[in-house]
Amino acid sequence: MARKCELCQANKAVLKRPKTLQAICRECFYLVFETEIHHTIVQSNLFKPGMRVAIGASGGKDSTVLAYVLKTLNERYNYGVELFLLSIDEGIRGYRDDSLETVKRNQEQYQLPLKIISYKELYGWSMDDIVEAVGRKNNCTFCGVFRRQALDRGALMLDVDHIVTGHNADDIAETILMNIMRGDIARLQRCTEIVTAGDGCCKRSKPFKYTYEKEIVMYAYFKKLDYFSTECTYSPNAYRGFARTFLKDLEAIRPSSILDIIRSGEAMQVKSEIELPKQSSCERCGYMSSNRLCKACVLLEGLNRGVPKLGIGKTKKSDWDKLADEQNSSSDNSGAAQMMVKFDELRLQAQKQREERLLLNGKQGGSDGYYCSGGGCDAPQKITCCSKNSSTKQNCKNSCGGTSDSCQSDPIEATTVVSSK
Amino acid sequence: MVNMEPSMKESINIKVEFKGGLEMLFDNKLSLDINSKDIEEYLKKQETKTEKLRMLDLINYLSTLIKPNERDLFVDDKRLRAGILVLINDTDWELEGEGEHELEDKESICFISTLHGG
Known part of the structure; x- marks a missing residue:
């Protein structure tokens, strides 16, 4: 008395879709799951032929499924994009080192080129070092701020046009809730957008914006995809965890809650008279910033000076400005801790790489x-x-x-x- | 009411699997073989009737194998915590009656957490 698939009416249903509440079979599930993502990509105009696209790959379920599905769709629908895996090594022993092994296996399995960049090489500090210095309370702030920049830096090093991340519908709903609870209006606007301009290099997008986490996990399970799932050793007390539990409870009662929250988030408009922080460039590293120094530079300065609280919580804006002035007046801090490579330099290198490539393609008639x-x-x-x-x-x-x-x-x-x- | 003798029934065996990080709650064991007698014994202690064994009984029995301070990562008020997916013989348990599903011999039950980072 097994239930039949509501789509093909033939095979045994194996999954109840949270989005539609339909009971469907395995084959129909693969098809609707992949096709919906294809529609999202097409409708939002995410890709153009010839684009170089980096997949932010952590080795976790979302990015693993994203890599697999994008590779499949790129072949099936001839997007004509070149895919890369881009991984950030935060330097967390017993967590990231293991998950990076998964990414390396994905590289083999999906035959995609992989680039790994570490916090240590970019900032001179691994997360393990940072936790040792700041304790376990604010370390997630460092990790989040550093990761955002690291992805952009990695994208420039690979000279890609676009970064895709595995953020799914549940993640986005969760972020909307968190931004509401924190009163973060600027982020509330940005977090619902499927494509964002990107902080100083290329665009970013979330092809899984309308994809339920349940379906991603089920897809990985049925397809037997190889992913890594261990909680970050440092995160158990994070604020996000509470939002997540709340959201999962809501979803259990009414699965449409997830998409409803996204819809609400999209509909919330900031009144035009409210002034959003203006974006300019960090005076030190050139990264996009609404202050004279970007958050990463302030955090890094705090770490290097042994005052890690700098830039955490409600630091006065004037303090940041003071820091910027100090930096400008004392240009020779020889022997000082590592400085980040300026974004302009990375952009220049990316430009050169691009020219080389074009030249090469011209010479070889576009062949490899x-x-x-x-x-x-x-x-x-x-x-x-x-x-x-x-x-x-x-x-x-x-x-x-x-x-x-x-x-x-x-x-x-x-x-x-x-x-x- | 005098309780019926459960010994009339034959015991059944169930295979339980853990994925998505849940194995960490169970001594890093990826699977367990559970005999219905274990569940019945647990239910007896709880003074719950044991005529039919349901998924919910299995879940509550499994929670006793977890360290007390980590139990709420698996159960919430005697129910499975939201965000953990369950497959019964590779079928979404939402199509199989969820907690009320009656356990059968040689069934394979897979618990997958979605709560871990991606």
Whole structure:
């Protein structure tokens, strides 16, 4: 007396859709799940042919399913985009190191190039270091602020046009609730948008905006996708957890709550007379900021000076300005802690990478070339392609000392390896 | 009322799986083999009748295997905590009567948490 699928009327139903309350079979589920995401992508104009798209990959369920589905859809519907996996290593032992292993497996399974960048290399501090310095109370602030920038920095290093993240409908509803409860009007506006302008480099979008978490987990389960699920060692007391529990209780009573909250969030408009903070660039690193210094720079300064409370909670705006002035007057802080690479520099490098690529595509008629990855090639502008068809050992044409032996077949990976220096 | 003898019934075996981080609550065990006698014994202690074994009975029995301070990550007021998905023989339990579903021999039950970060 098993129930039949309400869509095909043939197979046994295995899932009750939270969105429609329909009972559907496995095959129909795959089809509607993937097709709805395809519609979201098309209706919101997320991709254009030739675009380079980075998938923010944590190794968790959402980004794993996103990578799998985007790869499938890109092939099925010929989006013509190039996909990359971009992972941030926050430096949390027993959590991120394990989940990065999952991302590495995904790289193999889905044959997508992967780039990992760490907080340690970007900021000079891993999350483990930060927790040691600040304790367990405010560490999530550091992690969140640093991650946002890290993704943008990684995107520039890969020179992609677009970042997609695995935020699902439940996550977005949760964020809307949190922003309401915190009175964060500026973020309330931004968090419901499917595409955001991006902080200083490329656009960001959330193809799972209307996708229920339940369906993502079920999809991963039925497809036997390999994902990692351990709670971050530092997060159990986070505010988000309470919002999440509340939301899940609501969903259990009425599954449409999730989409209803998103609808409400979208409908909330800020009155035009309310002034939203103006966005400009951080004087220190060039990242988008509504103050003279961006939050990451203030937090980092606090860490480096041994006053980690700097920038946490209600720090006075004048303090931030003072910090900015100090920085400008004392330009030589030799021996001081690591400074972040300026965004303009990253942009310049990305630009160069792009020109190289275009040049290469022109020369090769758009076909895939071979890059030299070895020898002394340590700067992106030095990359030259070796002849793909040569069967004999050849010197890399830019006389870096490398040979076609050390060339990699995947041009993207080669670029990544080189530019991560 | 005198209670009926449960010994009339044959015992059944159920396979329980944990995914999505739930295994951490159960000594990192990914699966457990549960015999209905264990559940019945637990119910007896609770002075609950044991004629039919339901999913809810299994859930409450499983919660006794969790450390007391972590129990509310699995159950909430004697019900399964919201945000944990359940599959009974690979079918969404929402199509199988949820907590009222009557357990059968050789059934495979999978609990998947969605509460862990993505």
